[in-house]
Amino acid sequence: MLNMRLLLKLGGIAATSRSTRVFYDRISPFYELLFTDHLSHIRTMVAVMGEEFPHGIKVLDIACGTGALSRRLEERGFCVTGVDFSFQSLRRLKQATNSIRVIQADAATLPFGSASFDVVTCMGAWRHFPVPEVVLHEICRVLRRDGIFFVGYFPPKLGGLLSVPRGPLGEAIVFFYGCVMRLLKYNDRTDPEMESQTLQMIELAFTKYRRIQSGKEAEYLIVADSPRLGLELR
Numbered sequence: 001m002l003n004m005r006l007l008l009k010l011g012g013i014a015a016t017s018r019s020t021r022v023f024y025d026r027i028s029p030f031y032e033l034l035f036t037d038h039l040s041h042i043r044t045m046v047a048v049m050g051e052e053f054p055h056g057i058k059v060l061d062i063a064c065g066t067g068a069l070s071r072r073l074e075e076r077g078f079c080v081t082g083v084d085f086s087f088q089s090l091r092r093l094k095q096a097t098n099s100i101r102v103i104q105a106d107a108a109t110l111p112f113g114s115a116s117f118d119v120v121t122c123m124g125a126w127r128h129f130p131v132p133e134v135v136l137h138e139i140c141r142v143l144r145r146d147g148i149f150f151v152g153y154f155p156p157k158l159g160g161l162l163s164v165p166r167g168p169l170g171e172a173i174v175f176f177y178g179c180v181m182r183l184l185k186y187n188d189r190t191d192p193e194m195e196s197q198t199l200q201m202i203e204l205a206f207t208k209y210r211r212i213q214s215g216k217e218a219e220y221l222i223v224a225d226s227p228r229l230g231l232e233l234r
């Protein structure tokens with residue numbers, strides 16, 4: 001059950017922040033109280049990674065926010081670096097644990113050398129990237145030659161919170177939401193094409209990929225393996 005008081009606060013912040021980064025800075029104190037749908041996907045991702053990778057491997061968690069995924073990966077024994085452009089979210093993550101390296105940066109310009117990480121993760125943030133091809137290009141660059149990219153999930157709910165009916169009414173709501181987002185200067189997509197478009201990009205950028213069912217509906221995580229070197233995605 002959504003907390004009405006927090007929901008109203010969220011609405012006020014959404015109406016006045018005028019940028020995705022400022023929005024996440026301002027909601028960081030209660031982000032993890034409101035946005036809980038993705039926790040089951042985080043559990044799936046951490047469980048799969050725990051089974052497949054040895055302790056100590058280097059993981060980059062892109063758009064890590066307050067660290068809902070990063071903290072669990074670190075608890076599992078991985079050496080985690082978190083990147084986000086929201087300073088306040090990173091501050092909260094740092095307050096929760098000191099053993100995760102955090103860096104404030106845009107996902108489109110990752111401040112790391114080539115082949116620096118064994119695994120890159122990105123949870124619930126793909127919908128915010130204005131040009132996801134550029135982010136994917138950066139991910140391929142910072143991953144080792146046989147590195148793995150985990151991405152999940154693509155929220156079927158508006159803003160990650162509100163369910164939308166199927167059919168023409170749902171399409172109209174998503175369209176209207178897109179217009180409001182543009183008006184308020186946010187990057188946030190909820191259209192059904194986002195998932196298939198991302199898969200197409202991943203197919204081009206990686207040697208292979210698989211999908212892992214995660215969640216009650218047709219929700220899944222994408223695991224992509226071995227970036228194709230030198231691929232020009234931009």
Ligand SMILES: C[S@@+](CC[C@H](N)C(=O)[O-])C[C@H]1O[C@@H](n2cnc3c(N)ncnc32)[C@H](O)[C@@H]1O
Nearest residue numbers: 024063064065068084085086106107123125128
């Ligand atoms: C829905 S939250 C997800 C946070 C975290 N991954 C989780 O699972 O709880 C989206 C995050 O993406 C970050 N973000 C959005 N666009 C970004 C960008 N271009 N570069 C870096 N971070 C970005 C926001 O600041 C926010 O923390």
